Amino acid sequence: VSVQSIGVDLSGDRAYEVRVGSGALRGVAQSTREIVGDRASRVFVVVDSGVPASHFDRLSQELSGYGFSVHSCALTPSEQMKSIETFQKVLVELGSSGHSRVDPVIALGGGVVGDIAGFVAASFQRGVPVIQCPTTLLSMVDASVGGKTGVNLRLADEGGGSKVLKNMVGAFHQPKLVVADVDVLESLDERYRRAGLAECIKHGMIAQGVQEQQGGSDHGGLLDWMIANIEGVVGFEPDVLSELVGRNTALKAKVVVSDELESTDARAGGRMLLNFGHTFGHAIETIAGLSPDATRPELAPLHHGEAVGLGMVCACRAASSVGLCDQSVGDELVELLRRVGLPSRVGGLPDSDEIVERMMRDKKAAGGALRVILPVGRGKCEIVIDPSVSILCDGIDSIRAEKH
């Protein structure tokens, strides 16, 4: 067992530890008991059906060993089931189990399970303790740290159909502990591994700016570290993987502590910088029929990380088209995406105007201006509010497979 500890240094009792490394899950039961104290008698585990059962079985046995009566509910994640209905179903099961205010919830799963379990914990009796045990690379480096929880909201649209607004209903509810056991990633499929790497690249693309604003440790070197260790990163070599997760959670923790509620609109950005690639990415992700490989249409639709990778390319190209950053920032990104097996172009995109309209529509539905995160240098991004349609279109045009 080799585990490192990263502090999320929020004030008061909202500070917590992120534990990263091989075998880290083995300490969860004991830590849970230490965190919640002797008054807690039950624990409710929301478990991802994709996680091999042996992990839940061991966790559950260990929790029993620390005097908890263990209740659980299994979810099969998708963006469709990340809904108010699933939220309600889990709440009902939690309530039926006799859960009290002092009893903890544990999320054992990917980002979908973590977001739902976190929101359930935020809401039940106005908040019970939650411990996040992320089991995908994406949820380790991104979703489990920072206290954002929630579900998607389905709305009727003008055409008589419906549209889904991602993560539109939720709450900030910081976990009491995050445990990222990289051994659990062994069973994660190749495509989800790459999706997680997209978020790591995203962190690299903002890391220099975060370092300059926040000072402190060596976050600025994240992009260089990834490039220097690319073979180990792509091969998911255990030691490299632990370091990758550790460096990325440390960066995420730093950004979260600087702007916990994502409330700054300053150009240099706070938590919103973590949306780099996401505004374009969300608009692309929801287009049916897009495949990450033009020769393999059966791989459609795009996964979140694939769309984020493409979204980051759009942002780089949009920025360099108006001289905000050098073309080399986008070139380096495209090369990095290629090395990790993520697409930087996609076939079958609709007109760019239409995609920009989707970006705007989502913002209008959420009642806000369009904020896009654009690079202003290597490893450095800024918030741009309501950029012109033409630079957004330039960005989108740059990822069309048909052009080349």
Ligand SMILES: NC(=O)c1ccc[n+]([C@@H]2O[C@H](COP(=O)([O-])OP(=O)(O)OC[C@H]3O[C@@H](n4cnc5c(N)ncnc54)[C@H](O)[C@@H]3O)[C@@H](O)[C@H]2O)c1
């Ligand atoms: N709260 C936040 O700050 C935040 C940040 C980023 C993303 N998110 C959310 O995270 C979600 C995406 O998370 P994700 O990429 O983890 O996807 P996911 O939760 O859908 O999981 C992906 C797949 O991997 C399976 N899986 C999970 N762990 C596994 C394991 N160890 N072995 C084998 N299979 C496993 C799951 O069953 C699922 O099929 C999105 O809904 C996104 O909105 C939240």
